[in-house]
Amino acid sequence: MKTIFQHIKGDKTIWAIVAVLAIFSFMPVYSASTNLVYVVGNGSTLGHLLKHIVLLIMGFAIIYGVHKIPYRYFSGGSVLMLPVVIVLLVFTMAQGTTIGGANASRWIRIPFVGVGFQTSTLAGLVLMAFVARYLARNKDKKIVFKESLWQLWLPVGCTLALILPANFSTTAIIFSMIVLLVFIGGYPLKYIGVILGVGFLSLLLFILVAKAFPDAMPNRVQTWQNRIENFSSGNASENYQVEKAKIAIATGGLTGKGPGKSVQKNFLPQSSSDFIYAIIIEEYGLIGAFMVVFIYFLLLFRILIVATKSNTVFATLLVVGVGVPIIFQAMINMAVAINLFPVTGQTLPLISSGGTSIWMTCFALGMILSVSASREVTEEDILDDNPLDILHETI
Template identity: 80%
Template sequence: MKSIFQHIKGDRAIWAIVAALAIFSFMPVYSASTNLVYVVGKGSTIGHLLKHIVLLITGFAIIYGVHKIPYRYFSGGAVLMLPVVVLLLVVTLAQGTTIGGANASRWIRIPFVGIGFQTSTLAGVVLMVYVARYLAKNKEKRIEFKDSLIQLWLPVGIILMLVLPANFSTTAIVFTMILLLTFIGGYPLKYIGYILSIGLFSLLFFILVAKAFPDAMHNRVDTWLSRLENFSKEGGTENYQVQKAKIAIATGGPLGKGGGKGVQKNFLPQSSSDFIYAIIIEEYGLLGGGIVVFMYFLLLFRILVTAKKATTIFGTLMVIGVGIPIVFQAIINMAVAVNILPVTGQTLPLISSGGTSIWMTCFALGIILSVSGSKDETEETILDDNPLDILHETI
């Protein structure tokens, strides 16, 4: 065991929190997968658990591999990855897999593996690193709005426009986190206001075009609007998923029914992914749900500590950019389960089943641990890196 610890670096508390969340996820995923087995007729409970364990093991391998990379490489790497991400998003929109009959081209199938890859999650991480790089490079300069439109907001806008048709919630989360990151990074507040106005106008324009020409492109505008309508209605007919999640939470009590003894998992769609927090409360009670919340806020605290201890502005901004969205996504997932927010389709990081979410969360955590384990990086060595030089070194 001691030899294992010698090979890992970075914040040990983050390692411990991530491991605790991953291990805790075994029983809820195993229990909730009965819906897929007995209702949908897909696989076996042991099979779903083994798949989840394999995904977590590969996720920890990603954390280990990424945290060994000096974080200065992520600066130029984000620039190199932008065109790759755009290409993947275009392919996803054109040939993406539709899940459960819904008009939502979010996934591309990984050959020979049989796992769907949600390209928008990769796009979010790459965008955060790219924005952190831009802000760090211009920290001591006077930022002109026209220049930033081309250098910063054009790549952001292109990628978010490609994500939006099939995944509004991810688009909204990434856009919100980018605005937060730019505010923390010293981007002029009035320019942030301009960008927010442009973003809201673009969303409204997209909705109007989608409603006017519904067959022009794959989109989920009708789904977004129906979710908002169901959520805002008082005394109206609620979404079936929300009803079952409420029952699960209401019957959980202080200590829950016990692991595997929940009932609503048999009726609640997406019980092992989007609504797994409701199953956790039903089976482990308010105590179990509270511990999960505490673990995520403890993770947020350690992320902020890592950001503060970073020796470079880029390191600080990158940790905030890739770290806070993990906790933000967890908060959204739990808020949906308790009916504070409308249904979004966001998973609970490290606990919900799902390959892409686990892998991208682990990739982001590897970046954070790379920063927390680095002591000798300087702003000059990071931001002066030529992306083509990084590509040459990698090859």
């Protein structure tokens, strides 16, 4: 055991929090997967649990491998990966497959593994590192808006435009986090205002085009509209998922019905992923619900500690850029489950079942731990990194 801890670097509290969330997820996933087994007729509860455990073990392997990489490589690596991500997003739109009947252009199937890969989650990580790199390289320069349009916002805009048709909620989260990141990074406020305006107009244009040509993107805008209308009207009878989630929460009480004793898991679609928080409340009560919230906020606190202790601008922005979205996604998932937010399809990080969400969350945590494990890297090391040199070293 001592030998294992000698190889684990970085913030030990973050390692502990990740382990606690992963281990806690076993019982909710095992319990909630009965919906997939007895309603959908997909596999066995033990099979779903074993798959979840294997994905988490692979996730921990990703954390370990990534946290051993000097974080300065993520700067140049983001430049190399951005074209790859764009190609993957185009391929996903053209060849995407369905996962449990969900939208067909979000996932691609990984050969020989049998797991769907949601390319937008990888795109989010790459964009955060790319934006952090730009801000770090221009921290002592006067930013010229026209130049930033080509160097920063054109790549960001193209990437988000490829994610938007299939996944509005992910696009909104990534865009919001990028705006937060550029604000923290000192990007001029008047330019941020312009970017927000352009983003709103672009979304409006997309909606108008989708309405004008419904065959090009069937049901996407209508789905967004229905979700917002159902949420604002408070008519749960028109939203089966929200209705069942409310019942699960209402019957959970203070201490819950006990592990594995949920009733609504048999009726609630996506009970092991998008709505797993409702099952947690039903089985573990308000005490369990608040404990989950507390753990996520503790993780946020440790992420901010790592960011403030970082000795380079790039490291600080990188940690904020890849770390805060994890907590933001968790808050959205829990807000949806308790009907404070329209249904979005966002999973609960490290607790919900799923492959890509677990792996990309673990990749982001590995990047954060890489930063916390490094104390001797200077800003010059980051700014002098050449993407081609990184490619050469990797080869």
